[in-house]
Amino acid sequence: MEQPVVAFDNVGLRYGQGPEILHDISFALEPGSFQFLTGPSGAGKTTLLRLILLSLRPSRGLVRLFGLEASGIAGQDLTAVRRRMGVVFQDFRLLDHxxxxxxxxxxxxxxxxxxxxxxxxxxxxxxxxxxxxxxxxxxxxxxxxxxxxxxxxxxxxxRPELILADEPTGNVDPALARRLLRLFLELNRLGTSVLIATHDLALMDQVDARRLVLSDGQLHRYD
Incomplete structure (x- = not known):
């Protein structure tokens, strides 16, 4: 069997000595899957995406990406893993020049x-x-x-192996949002795994896809 593209096992995250922001997070993204990550503002959706991207490291638990344990990924291996992902940030991160x-x-x-x-x-x-x-x-x-x-x-x-999109339709009208969603679905049809973080229920209702629901730093439901 193919290994999950992403796998979290009892992952927790805290900054310094503060309380955990995410705790006991366990889920898997299978190759070729299409899933939504949803929940109220401040629930930890962006933080979870940053853990997948390895711009944050967990305080505890196990994260695997493409079958590799995240704690052992660094240097050129980290660059290679990130090139297998396509990421849509909320702040766009375009180069102005x-x-x-x-x-x-x-x-x-x-x-x-x-x-x-x-x-x-x-x-x-x-x-x-x-x-x-x-x-x-x-x-x-x-x-x-x-x-x-x-x-x-x-x-x-x-055409990366994994797409992580943080509120990718937050600044466009509903018609264009549907068009962009079709683009994600087409890429998924070609084999790319897709995880879209959104609070847009109307957008999610257009696709029969699993929903990871975060609330107060916990994964309360995995549909």
């Missing part, structure tokens, strides 16, 4: 691919998210919704 096209193409440039091999692919994806005419615009002149769509396109362009 790069155009929309260049920001979206960045994961492919990091792979040292020739631009001729991916230019059409990047432009097609930009058109899909409604940014075809903004390809040469710099992030400072983009609206919040346009930045959101650019961040989503950048996360998807390299």
């Amino acid at each position: 790069l155009t929309t096209y260049e920001n979206v193409a960045l994961p492919l440039r990091v792979q040292e691919r020739e631009e001729a091999s991916y230019r059409a692919e990047v432009m097609e994806l930009l058109a899909w998210v409604g940014l075809g005419e903004r390809a040469h615009a710099l992030p400072p002149v983009l609206s919040g919704g346009e930045k959101q769509r650019a961040a989503i396109a950048r996360a998807l362009i390299a």
